[in-house]
Amino acid sequence: MHIERPFVLAPMSGVTDSAFRRMCGLASTDTVGLYVTEFISIEGLTRANMKSAARLAFDASVERPLSVQIFGGEVDRMASAAQIAEEGGAQIVDINCGCPAPKVVKRGGGAELMRQCDTLARLVEKTVNAVKVPVTVKIRSGWGNDSINAVQVAKMCEAAGAQMICVHGRTRLQLYTGLADWGVVSDVAANVKVPVVGSGDVTTAEEAIWRMRMPGVAGVMIGRAAIMNPWIFGQIDDLIQGKPQRTVDGAERLRVLRAFAEMAAERIPAHAIPGRLKQVLARMTKGMEFGSLLRERAMRAHTTEAMFDWIERFFVAADAGELDSWAVGARFDLQNPPPAA
Ligand SMILES: Cc1cc2nc3c(=O)[nH]c(=O)nc-3n(C[C@H](O)[C@H](O)[C@H](O)COP(=O)(O)O)c2cc1C
Structure with missing residues (x-):
């Protein structure tokens, strides 16, 4: 699948619901390259939980292309949840391997998958085989400073059929503290053939362009900066078009x-x-x-x-x-x- 603009609205639980995503589309005059939902529990989706089903809601006239992010640690359930997401209109299914929340990792999902590489490989492969749309994976740099394994995990996900890897350059133990390490993003990009999107601390349009020019980096994901400035995607597009960056009164x-x-x-x-x-x-x-x-x-x-x-x-x-x-x-x-x- 072709993504026209390599700047992606990051998934943010409790923030990036359909209204928020559409607000970014409106502010940035439809220049958001890819919209990603908040993460959705595979358990909730496969058990027809109302809250999980509600997270699938989107407006197809604005939120295109749309990636639906799902999380959990069970192989078969992940594949079934991906099918539900696809039936619900997802153009991409993204597997969350970065969530640091104890209630998610304790159940084998999120960043815990970076420590359970065998499970992750089976999970990605089975999910890829279960749906027609591309399956992507969002990872962190590793669990902790002494276990940075993003390159190994990304290569394994690629071998299992993942078509894009997003790397948030922080470890699970870092949570959201410190700064994202974009060196890890570059390392991953140098070691896989699929596109690699970097995530972490992009706060301005200039920074986004700078990050996109890093060797091998196919795109950037923007999270918290889009809450402060939902016009940022339009501003990046302005710079790419050689126009002055739009100001916002x-x-x-x-x-x-x-x-x-x-x-x-x-x-x-x-x-x-x-x-x-x-x-x-x-x-x-x-x-x-x-x-x-x-x-x-x-x-x-x-x-x-x-x-x-x-x-x-x-x-x-x-x-x-x-x-x-x-x-x-x-x-x-x-x-x-x-x-x-
Ligand atoms: C409130 C909040 C919720 C988040 N929820 C998710 C999520 O559901 N799935 C996910 O993969 N990452 C999630 N993230 C991580 C972001 O997608 C992103 O990788 C991280 O915030 C770093 O990017 P930023 O500096 O542009 O915000 C969340 C981050 C924040 C701040």
């Missing part, structure tokens, strides 16, 4: 946030929207002037409309260069909350 931020809330409302209950909105807003306004004041103010709102009331005023003031006076009002409001009804 307050009106555009407001438009995209509103669209996100509307898309989220299609699939999750109204009372859960403010929570999702807060998660995105917290990252998106990080480092912005008076961003912390907006977060403090908006986080106290209990309804989506009340949140947007503050968000809108903030972004309008930002575009008008009037954030100082906005801040005076926001501080006054915080110190003088309206009496409880």
Whole structure:
């Protein structure tokens, strides 16, 4: 399968649901090279668990190509779950070999598979044979510093039929601390023929381009930076096209946030929207002037409309260069909350 643009929205559990993925597509004007779902439990999928099935939901008019990531440690169940994902519309099935969460590794899934190479080989082979779509694998650099085995694992996955390998350059024991080691990404790329996508700490469009130019690296995956900046895929595309990188004003931020809330409302209950909105807003306004004041103010709102009331005023003031006076009002409001009804 051909992926037109080698910049991929990383899978992030609790973040990259369909609404979030579509928000990235909207902000980045359909330049996301590949959308990956949050990881989905093979146990949940094969037992028709509602939460797992809901994670398969996507909008085919935007989220294309779509890779569905599945996790677990049982060989036969992985193959069956891959078939369910394929029937559900996955164009790629990705096997998670990187999740560090104790509840996942204890059951033989995620990063534990990097320590159970025989199981992993059988699991990849059986999954590849069970579906028509390409099967890919996302790994870490290894379990710990003294057991970096990404190259060995990647070669084995390739031999078992995996068509792409994504490497997050941290060990399982590192969790998300320290910096990703892109040397491991290069080592893997030098040792397999299938495309290798690197993941870890790409925060700007310039960095993405720089990483994509590393020898052998076929593409980059962007995770946390896309929460802060869902326009990043468009910005990478701008640079590739030789255009100036798009800038994002307050009106555009407001438009995209509103669209996100509307898309989220299609699939999750109204009372859960403010929570999702807060998660995105917290990252998106990080480092912005008076961003912390907006977060403090908006986080106290209990309804989506009340949140947007503050968000809108903030972004309008930002575009008008009037954030100082906005801040005076926001501080006054915080110190003088309206009496409880
Ligand atoms: C909140 C969160 C959830 C994640 N969930 C997944 C997941 O479901 N599957 C997966 O393979 N990686 C997951 N990751 C790892 C990311 O895909 C990515 O490899 C990692 O965050 C490093 O990239 P970044 O620096 O661009 O965020 C998650 C990361 C975060 C921060």
